[in-house]
Amino acid sequence: SQTFWKKMHILGDLFLIAALYSMRSPKSDHFVTYRRFKDMDFTSISKTFWKLHEEALWNQLQLAIDRHLNPILNPQNAHRRFKSRAFYDSLLRLSFSQVTDLDPTRRKIEKLPQQMRDFVSHMKRRNYQVLIQSPNATCGAGAVNEKEPPLLLLAVKSTHLNFKNRQAIRQTWGRVGWVATHRMNGGQRQEVGGYIRRVFLIGKEYTRNSAWNVSELLQMEDQLYGDILQWDFDDTFFNLTLKDVLFWKWFTHQCGQTRFVFKGDDDVFVNTPNLINYLHDQLEKPHADRTMNEFMVGDVIAAAFPNRVHQSKYFVPDSFYEGLYPTYAGGGGVVYSGQLAKRLHKISGRVHLFPIDDVFVGMCMTRLNAHPTHHPGFLTFDFRGDEEKELCAYHTILLVHKRNPTQLIELWDELSKTRSQCLHVPLRMSNKKTSLLG
Template sequence: MARCSCRWRNVLICLCTPCILLALLCTYTTVMLCYDMINTRPEVSHFIAQGIYMNNSLVPLPRTFWDLRPNRGGVWNQLQVVIDRFYNPILNPQRTTRESKRAPNPLLRDSFTGTTVSENRLGGVKNLSKRMREFVKYMQRKEYPITIEPDAACGAGTEERKEPPLLLLAIKTKGVNFENRQAIRQSWGQVGWVSGQRRNSSGGLQGGDARRKGGGYIRRVFLLGREDYEELGVNMSELLQLESIRYGDILQWDFKDTFFNLTLKDVLFWDWFSRLCGKTRFVFKGDDDVFLNTPAMVDYLQDQLGKPGTRAAMRSFMVGDVIAAATPDRRSISKYFIPDMFYKGIYPTYAGGGGVVYSGLLAKRLNDVSKRVHLFPIDDVYVGMCMRRLGAFPTHHPAFLTFDFPKGEENEPCAYHEILVVHRRKPSQVITLWGKLKDLCQCWNVTLRDTDTKIKKKLGLLL
């Protein structure tokens, strides 16, 4: 009997062991495939499936962005889902890639009638503020004529160059802010050849090689809409025309220049850039009250071009002060107020619009995808929405100070040499800071502000 039991046990072991091993192998393969799918971010621009993707800061993107249940969302959410369904290759497999890139503007208008409950929802807009009502009225329009345009192909800048421009400075401004524009022209916004901050970075190179290593060509353009001269009390059009003749850096469109229309400046600029600035490597998009350490920015961008895999990296290159998992401001007294009936959900990851730098290649991709994303009142958030649609993520850099220096750091000797951008500076401050940036030669070769340095300074570990 014992021999019989032993024999059957051996038979069972021989039969079951391969099955168990096969089951373990299948389980391992399934787990690895799922892990691969979760951690692979799609690079396609036509459609991104719903779900959570992780950025470099390990902050999960919100489930509520482009909600699966649009009827429970706000006006914007419901309008956007009509566009998303139109370009969804699963729902519309017969639509070609070429057709999807055209994204005719009438489709944005049609999305209003395509939203089943839009009439009831839009009726409630009458109870909102005047600027929100105006925004909803024109939010489907993205085409406006240019009233003033730079003479040069891609903004003001020297034509006597032997290589493509490294950087285009695209500054959002208003007609009345002449003093801000003049301070930028005389300081960090100077065009032509700009040397880097690292004066000893050429490493023994001579002549043209040393110049390419330690600098780059800069161009400049100011982005404006049309101000209401009845509200302003003065007609700025003639003054802007004279300013354009003198400096050649004014780009103005025929739309009302309001806070909620700042998004239009991004969309229209991307279109203008894609047509006329094909060879420009990078764009710095900022406000007219920022201070930019242009020499340090030149060094930083040259370093990015020197890294391996540059072409692939430039497809999604955007760097700034990144804000993740932000919620809409529901305070009615705030200029950033977004009512619940207009938009529901958490904002996508985005870079603060005070100052951000991105590649020229990405600018062209943003131009394409913006034709399939409804305008949003907050320009920074809208850029984040377009980035999300591209499956791209902005990179955070501590040298972009959207909310100014931490307490006490601004007074350090080389503070402004360690940053790339700082927000909220008056024209007189910009001129003064630029002079100090040039004079303090002992700070020319300092490294940029980073997270490790910031923590060490707080702990008193650096001399």
């Protein structure tokens, strides 16, 4: 009997590998890969991020989920795929218990750094109460009488005490309502625009200064601006992934026809007029209705290794995760379609939480057989050399990371003053092809 089931597990894993490496329709939410099964080199599996037979905790947890969804090992689950969110929630808990109830695994967890142990203690939980959500803004703050569906929702990850960051964004690149801009089309100046909405994604934060009730201040802020979305979870770096998962759920139920989402940090500068022009260009491309199903653009990172430096906030020990990271868009800001946001909500129920939010999004994208597009206009590591000093430097980008509130206001003012002089300056372009390894 044991020999039989051992063979069945091996057979099931081979089927899983075939499923992982078989090409699916872009509209499918099944197992995915970058090449067809018939051309596959099985020796390359160990080099990919989706390692199937490793001892690291996350890899074991994910393998347990995949085995439950394997139609050979568990044919009764095949017909239930994607029909019940409760089914996936229970599957996450079941797979977590199966792995962590083992004595070797418990000992492994005990040796993890404290921050990682805290993450593991609640990584199977995804349901958290909404503490603040403006009843007058179902999909973030925006215009009262929008005459067409919103073009873009700005979803900005923030924290309780970053009021100055939020206020600077509200006054500059994060303004809501109808935003008009101009672009050159065949030598002619053309006006385009779109309705913009805004929401700040915040967890729960605790302060030692009892003189400040940050929750009350946040409620007052939302009453004034209607753009705060807060959940009842501890707002730590490793919990940034929860903001993605909970945002996708909220977006799916609240944001209906919104065409695009910008998801980023509250310390980035965004050239909103350029972004509006860029998104209109995407919508005018042939077959845009199909490509929007998996559209994501940003600074794409491929075949990255996990950070093994203990002092880094990105540190992930090899006892927690083995293998390369998937291709992902990182660095503080990414843009994707509303259609993709809903698909990410759906598929995320089949992927265990990961403490690095950008990597987790990449894992979900890989499951969807969707690949982010690299754009050199996303400057996640700032300008090179003296480029920033050029008159029209900020007119050539979509985003630049690491700018404080004072810099946001100064840059936005400078952008306005030099707009006519820099009208014909194009966006940064690159012939670099993004690798899909990992």
